Amino acid sequence: xxxxxxxxxxxxxxxxxxxxxxxxxxxxxxxxxxxxxxxxxxxxxxxxxxxxxxxxxxxxxxxxxxxxxxxxxxxxxxxxxxxxxxxxxxxxxxxxxxxxxxxxxxxxxxxxxxxxxxxxxxxxxxxxxxxxxxxxxxxxxxxxxxxxxxxxxxxxxxxxxxxxxxxxxxxxxxxxxxxxxxxxxxxxxxxxxxxxxxxxxxxxxxxxxxxxxxxxxxxxxxxxxxxxxxxxxxxxxx
Numbered sequence: 340x341x342x343x344x345x346x347x348x349x350x351x352x353x354x355x356x357x358x359x360x361x362x363x364x365x366x367x368x369x370x371x372x373x374x375x376x377x378x379x380x381x382x383x384x385x386x387x388x389x390x391x392x393x394x395x396x397x398x399x400x401x402x403x404x405x406x407x408x409x410x411x412x413x414x415x416x417x418x419x420x421x422x423x424x425x426x427x428x429x430x431x432x433x434x435x436x437x438x439x440x441x442x443x444x445x446x447x448x449x450x451x452x453x454x455x456x457x458x459x460x461x462x463x464x465x466x467x468x469x470x471x472x473x474x475x476x477x478x479x480x481x482x483x484x485x486x487x488x489x490x491x492x493x494x495x496x497x498x499x500x501x502x503x504x505x506x507x508x509x510x511x512x513x514x515x516x517x518x519x520x521x522x523x524x525x526x527x528x529x530x531x532x533x534x535x536x537x538x539x540x541x542x543x544x545x546x547x548x549x550x551x552x553x554x555x556x557x558x559x560x561x562x563x564x565x566x567x568x569x570x571x572x573x574x575x576x577x
Contacts, residue, residue: 375523391434408544452488456481502539503528
């Protein structure tokens with residue numbers, strides 16, 4: 340148990356350090372927003388977990404590894420899954436979603452025209468059937484001259500995909516009974532051109548790990564790449 344907790348502490352520190360060093364030019368800009376009721380509430384570490392079904396979507400949502408990534412992120416923050424639901428201090432509910440975003444924009448493009456390039460004449464020598472050299476004048480056409488006649492506007496649609504992960508933690512033994520008391524929650528999301536949700540889950544969980552159980556000052560931006568070590572740690576698990 341001591342070795343396990345030591346490893347968790349190391350991984351948690353690696354997450355915090357990695358997140359602080361991941362501000363590279365081509366990192367995904369991941370938005371995170373976290374709230375917590377109190378520092379004491381965030382120290383309740385024995386949890387049970389359940390997934391809230393993703394909303395109906397025409398897009399493929401196949402985050403088969405989502406449960407593992409969420410569990411690893413919780414473990415990296417020192418939380419332990421209770422052996423049974425009734426032994427847990429809190430219940431973690433997580434959900435994820437994939438949303439297509441379409442943005443229309445107007446672009447201007449040139450409309451090209453051309454004007455005749457004119458012609459010129461030249462004299463060339465030719466040999467007739469009897470072998471006698473004669474000359475003749477020929478007219479040659481120059482290429483047409485292109486020009487921009489006008490500009491026109493047209494509508495184009497940019498398509499991107501927002502991937503999001505939301506975790507809510509509530510007291511198992513609430514007061515009054517049957518009214519769960521929220522301990523903390525966190526929402527993480529980012530947007531790009533790839534609609535693969537499986538690839539997004541480790542990035543979302545890694546970005547949220549450092550802020551689990553804490554409160555952010557509004558929405559913050561975390562920069563991460565799929566190949567960053569913090570994401571690799573989360574993929575490997577414990």
